[in-house]
Amino acid sequence: DQQVKQNSPSLSVQEGRISILNCDYTNSMFDYFLWYKKYPAEGPTFLISISSIKDKNEDGRFTVFLNKSAKHLSLHIVPSQPGDSAVYFCAASRTPGNTPLVFGKGTRLSVIA
């Protein structure tokens, strides 16, 4: 049972344009959501997160939006840069602090110069 779903395996975007990566979840107990970025042969690195008490969190070029009623979140990258090309994982957890993350399958983003 896939509790966190990333339905787009891949996405291609022109440099300078907006990248939008989507994520859906089924477990209404999830309270915290995180995005991780992964380059080949490296471990995932934390990018940005959001608590269920918020609907938006912004950090530089990265913004995460959360729609609790739809159980949907999205990551916006503006403007996209070639160095953003990587696999992006959406992850969720049920309680704050030191609990396991449940990951989606990832979306491979390619930013074309």
Next chain:
Amino acid sequence: EAGVAQSPRYKIIEKRQSVAFWCNPISGHATLYWYQQILGQGPKLLIQFQNNGVVDDSQLPKDRFSAERLKGVDSTLKIQPAKLEDSAVYLCASSASGSSYNEQFFGPGTRLTVL
């Protein structure tokens, strides 16, 4: 600050052989996780330690997988005997106590190929 260290980076074994992976978390991080990432999937939790105690091992195939975290610092994950379906990247992660957003720091992983 040094990151999460893992070794070896790559391992190739035959089925039914044994293998062990090592992880050294970020200094001071009390919580340590082992995840398994099969090709095309997201990481899946195998086991979580808090200091040297097991918090969650519900998804660990205990008939062949074992893990320990002696002294609450570094950890080893062992597979004995290995099966073809164990081919995956094994990721170790750690997090600090009181992390309000549950940010976990991952090591580079060990890529295991079982032939």
